Amino acid sequence: MEQDVNITIIDREGVSHSIEAPTDMAMNLMEVVRSYELAPEGTIGICGGMAMCASCQCYVLSDTALPEKQDDEEAMLSEAFFVKDNSRLGCQIQITPEMEGLKVQLAPAE
Ligand code: FES
Secondary structure, three states, rough: OEEEEEEEEEOOOOEEEEEEEEEEOEEHHHHHHHHOOOOOOOOOOOOOOOOOOOOOOEEEEOOOOOOOOOOOHHHHHOOOOOOOEEEEEHHHOOOOOOHOOOEEEEEEOO
């Protein structure tokens, strides 16, 4: 479908997955990871996408322009483990056509 964007997600085992994510279903990156079962159930999306658990943390490896972090994402990342400069919360990243070619790596489970 032309509404899909190609995204590469490296899972916690280091395995790279090239997947297509829909831009017209109001999905966020955490939900995409879950729908493709790239992380075991119960290890990602624990707070349901409220920016309150950091289980969806990922490292952005491509130079894809993403929306700025909001305050609640900043606050959660300031308390999370394994945070790097390129850390983002997957649940706060809505999939849009601009994300074609995005490449991320899932942060380790806490
Ligand atoms: S799912 Fe909990 S912070 Fe993203």
